[in-house]
Amino acid sequence: MLTNLALVAGKTSGVELYLIDYEFGEAVTELSKHSISFTHIRYAEKNKIDIDGGFFIAILLHTKLIIEGTIVCSERTRILLWSTHPQDGLKIIPSFNLFLKFNSDFVQKLIVSCLHPFYYKRLKEFFQLATSNSSIIFMDDTNYSFNKIFFGFKAQKVIWPLITANPTCSKSWNDYHDSEVRLTFLGRIVDFKYYPILAFLMQLREIPLRFKLTFIGDGSYKEKLLEDVIKLGFIDFEFLGNVYKPDLDKVLSESDVCVAMGTSALESAKLKIPTLVLPYSYRSINHKVLRIKWLNLVNGVEVGEQFISNRIDGYDDYINDLFTSLTDRKKLMDLGLLCYTKWESDFSPLKIKKLLVHNLETNKFFFTDNVRKLLAPDTMSRFITFTKKGLKYFLSHE
Numbered sequence: 001m002l003t004n005l006a007l008v009a010g011k012t013s014g015v016e017l018y019l020i021d022y023e024f025g026e027a028v029t030e031l032s033k034h035s036i037s038f039t040h041i042r043y044a045e046k047n048k049i050d051i052d053g054g055f056f057i058a059i060l061l062h063t064k065l066i067i068e069g070t071i072v073c074s075e076r077t078r079i080l081l082w083s084t085h086p087q088d089g090l091k092i093i094p095s096f097n098l099f100l101k102f103n104s105d106f107v108q109k110l111i112v113s114c115l116h117p118f119y120y121k122r123l124k125e126f127f128q129l130a131t132s133n134s135s136i137i138f139m140d141d142t143n144y145s146f147n148k149i150f151f152g153f154k155a156q157k158v159i160w161p162l163i164t165a166n167p168t169c170s171k172s173w174n175d176y177h178d179s180e181v182r183l184t185f186l187g188r189i190v191d192f193k194y195y196p197i198l199a200f201l202m203q204l205r206e207i208p209l210r211f212k213l214t215f216i217g218d219g220s221y222k223e224k225l226l227e228d229v230i231k232l233g234f235i236d237f238e239f240l241g242n243v244y245k246p247d248l249d250k251v252l253s254e255s256d257v258c259v260a261m262g263t264s265a266l267e268s269a270k271l272k273i274p275t276l277v278l279p280y281s282y283r284s285i286n287h288k289v290l291r292i293k294w295l296n297l298v299n300g301v302e303v304g305e306q307f308i309s310n311r312i313d314g315y316d317d318y319i320n321d322l323f324t325s326l327t328d329r330k331k332l333m334d335l336g337l338l339c340y341t342k343w344e345s346d347f348s349p350l351k352i353k354k355l356l357v358h359n360l361e362t363n364k365f366f367f368t369d370n371v372r373k374l375l376a377p378d379t380m381s382r383f384i385t386f387t388k389k390g391l392k393y394f395l396s397h398e
Helices: 002-010 026-033 060-067 096-100 105-115 117-132 141-151 191-204 222-231 245-252 263-269 315-327 329-346 349-362 369-375 379-396
Strands: 017-021 038-042 049-051 055-059 071-073 078-083 136-139 157-159 181-186 211-216 237-241 257-260 275-277
Touching: 002 017, 002 026, 002 349, 017 026, 026 245, 105 117, 105 141, 117 141, 117 369, 136 141, 136 349, 181 263, 191 222, 211 222, 211 245, 222 237, 245 263, 257 263, 263 275, 263 329, 315 329, 329 349
Parallel strands: 017 038, 049 071, 055 078, 078 136, 136 157, 181 211, 181 257, 211 237, 257 275
Antiparallel strands: none
């Protein structure tokens, strides 16, 4: 997503682009391919990177580079917050895994405020400062809701950050086969995506159709998901791992239906492929409470939301509706066009560029010493981080 944003910004008149990256990655390749002028800085090769002036855009999890002093911003530098991972505002707190074990907002808030009282207070002040300085926030609705609950965050300007590159091809229905549904799962196979995928696979078992399953993406839960696919009795499947960005559109265009979350769901929608949007969950889900939706039926801010009903009422009707959609070629074509229209109106580079250019100059959130102090971890955070690193080192040298 940051690569796509850099492409949009780099094509905007008067913008001088600097890309801070860990290595010579895909972002560099994409920007070079589109003849975007930029300066590439690898922070793995430097002890310190000074940023003086301009706009600094980084995901919330990367604030640790600022805290550790790897990136030093002057007071002339304006900040644009970028937050897209579920519960990002809390993920930078070391006790996040403990926090996940509870499904109550009250208990979760109690854990954060008790274990990290000073950090919790500083994060609240950080968000208040961002608000009072008319900061632009790139944040999806899940994160905005959580940060609002936990830190009293009320943004004046929020740009939903889901953005793709323009399509290079589109879905052709000439090779559609009535005998099977070619269903592609797109995205990293990590914890908060694994559980919804597993629940949806259990739903597919109840639909009397032949599925050819393709999984595009890699991650720490890939082997576990492979075992589950076999246990559930699916025979025709393949795991492609990561697909190189220039080849992705072509590979996706061979799908009849795509299942994905967040920006990944938009990658297929822009190709006129009917796209089902996964919710996220860090916990196991009863498949009978999962309600997966077509992209055109969700609000723009819900792409990657948690729409799990917690009730099994209406499950049979939901499965029947899904079966009907998957077996009707014309309905699938219509759904593909509706998903494309949704992408074009809410998430295309042209749409994001209009939002970005319109709001950039109104952002008055500067990187003052105040901000640096507010982001610095508290004693408990340092202790937990130190303990984690110590245990990891000890276990790896046994």
